[in-house]
Amino acid sequence: MIKCVKCGREYDHFFPPRCICGALLEIGYDYSSVDITKWKTRERGVWKYKELLPPVKKVISLKEGGTPLVRAKIGEKLGFAVFIKDETRNPTGSFRDRLATVGVSYGLSHANNGFIVASDGNAAASLAAYAARANKEAFVVVPKKVDRGKLIQMIAFGAKIIKYGDSVDECIEYASELSRLNGLYDITPENNIIGLEGQKTLAFELWEDINPTHVIIPTGSGSNLYSIYKGFKELLEVGAIEELPKLVAVQTENCSPIASEILGLTSKKDFTKALGLYVKDPVNKELATNAVKESGGTAVLVREEELDLGEKELAKEGVFAEYSSAVVIPALLKLHEEGYFEKDDKVALVVTGSGLKSYYAEEKERFSIGGTKLSILRLLRGRSMYGYELWENLEKPMKYQAVYQHIRELESLELIEEAYKRGRRTYYKLTEKGQRLLENFEG
Numbered sequence: 414m415i416k417c418v419k420c421g422r423e424y425d426h427f428f429p430p431r432c433i434c435g436a437l438l439e440i441g442y443d444y445s446s447v448d449i450t451k452w453k454t455r456e457r458g459v460w461k462y463k464e465l466l467p468p469v470k471k472v473i474s475l476k477e478g479g480t481p482l483v484r485a486k487i488g489e490k491l492g493f494a495v496f497i498k499d500e501t502r503n504p505t506g507s508f509r510d511r512l513a514t515v516g517v518s519y520g521l522s523h524a525n526n527g528f529i530v531a532s533d534g535n536a537a538a539s540l541a542a543y544a545a546r547a548n549k550e551a552f553v554v555v556p557k558k559v560d561r562g563k564l565i566q567m568i569a570f571g572a573k574i575i576k577y578g579d580s581v582d583e584c585i586e587y588a589s590e591l592s593r594l595n596g597l598y599d600i601t602p603e604n605n606i607i608g609l610e611g612q613k614t615l616a617f618e619l620w621e622d623i624n625p626t627h628v629i630i631p632t633g634s635g636s637n638l639y640s641i642y643k644g645f646k647e648l649l650e651v652g653a654i655e656e657l658p659k660l661v662a663v664q665t666e667n668c669s670p671i672a673s674e675i676l677g678l679t680s681k682k683d684f685t686k687a688l689g690l691y692v693k694d695p696v697n698k699e700l701a702t703n704a705v706k707e708s709g710g711t712a713v714l715v716r717e718e719e720l721d722l723g724e725k726e727l728a729k730e731g732v733f734a735e736y737s738s739a740v741v742i743p744a745l746l747k748l749h750e751e752g753y754f755e756k757d758d759k760v761a762l763v764v765t766g767s768g769l770k771s772y773y774a775e776e777k778e779r780f781s782i783g784g785t786k787l788s789i790l791r792l793l794r795g796r797s798m799y800g801y802e803l804w805e806n807l808e809k810p811m812k813y814q815a816v817y818q819h820i821r822e823l824e825s826l827e828l829i830e831e832a833y834k835r836g837r838r839t840y841y842k843l844t845e846k847g848q849r850l851l852e853n854f855e856g
């Protein structure tokens with residue numbers, strides 16, 4: 414079905430990202446014959462776009478895709494239109510159901526012994542469900558540290574769980590080896606690009622709903638970012654759009670191989686609480702980086718302390734996201750502060766996975782208060798102060814931006830609130846909750 418453009422080698426049921434000769438492989442279609450007006454009357458979902466999906470004999474579906482695009486309240490404050498693409502509303506609670514429906518449907522006749530995927534959690538939970546639906550065995554290779562909710566899904570759907578390595582990139586090669594040895598159909602996106610075809614349908618939906626100017630995407634392995642890019646590229650090919658929306662890759666400061674490459678910074682490979690973004694050496698780095706650059710977009714780094722803020726802001730919108738998805742909020746705010754957006758922009762935030770899958774009851778007190786935040790609370794005990802004044806009074810030297818960030822987080826934690834405004838200055842005071850917290854600290 415795909416022929417390598419460089420050496421002519423053909424691939425018919427399994428599509429590695431690169432041909433044996435080294436050339437990149439891409440699944441293409443006869444775009445001139447695609448009539449997108451047919452899409453209008455069809456039911457929402459991944460398979461609505463079948464002209465731009467690989468042909469399958471039988472569709473294994475749980476009605477994935479067609480997820481809601483919710484107008485975000487935060488946009489009213491910021492002065493432009495912001496929308497949340499709520500991928501938590503997929504059958505197993507994440508965008509990976511788009512990958513699994515295409516990977517499993519396509520691989521069905523080649524998966525006599527079952528399917529396999531290497532995953533940090535979401536893709537494994539998805540494969541477990543879709544393989545169950547197809548009466549096939551699912552083998553999932555996951556790192557030692559996996560979100561518990563995702564693990565529970567894998568168990569519930571009867572997957573064979575293999576724990577291997579520290580981060581998901583270490584699982585990828587192992588899954589590939591197991592697939593070869595045991596005749597399993599591997600749908601790991603880094604090993605087989607078939608599933609990206611499912612993931613790209615998210616772009617088609619965004620286009621149908623709002624035709625966004627910007628798409629902000631949490632980025633771990635880069636496979637979702639690349640898929641969304643491919644989706645928009647195909648919309649260009651079929652004449653639906655005239656230019657790509659700007660794609661924004663978001664990673665954490667702790668683990669930032671793709672975002673740092675885009676920004677020209679040195680990247681770190683440390684652990685991040687946003688487990689889905691803990692990919693140290695992403696195979697798709699080059700593809701994802703090029704996709705962002707070609708779209709004219711950018712990248713943003715988010716600090717670990719901002720993950721709670723992101724989760725909480727999304728919760729205010731009525732969307733419960735996992736940390737890995739919550740990064741879209743701090744990213745949006747950072748770009749807004751830099752004056753990146755214009756008032757006619759339509760910004761889509763991709764919320765990839767549900768917080769239910771990653772929430773731990775014993776982590777109830779997730780908001781850490783210490784250091785600078787505590788100092789700010791102490792300063793506000795006596796009297797109201799405005800941002801610049803707080804900054805001047807802090808003993809530790811730090812950038813005003815950082816202090817401003819702390820103020821915003823304290824506000825979102827409802828520990829401080831606006832007391833009054835004088836001119837352009839906003840004065841802050843402690844809330845009752847803030848006073849109580851301070852009393853607890855001071856004893």
Ligand SMILES: [Zn+2]
Nearest residue numbers: 417420432434
């Ligand atoms: Zn080749």
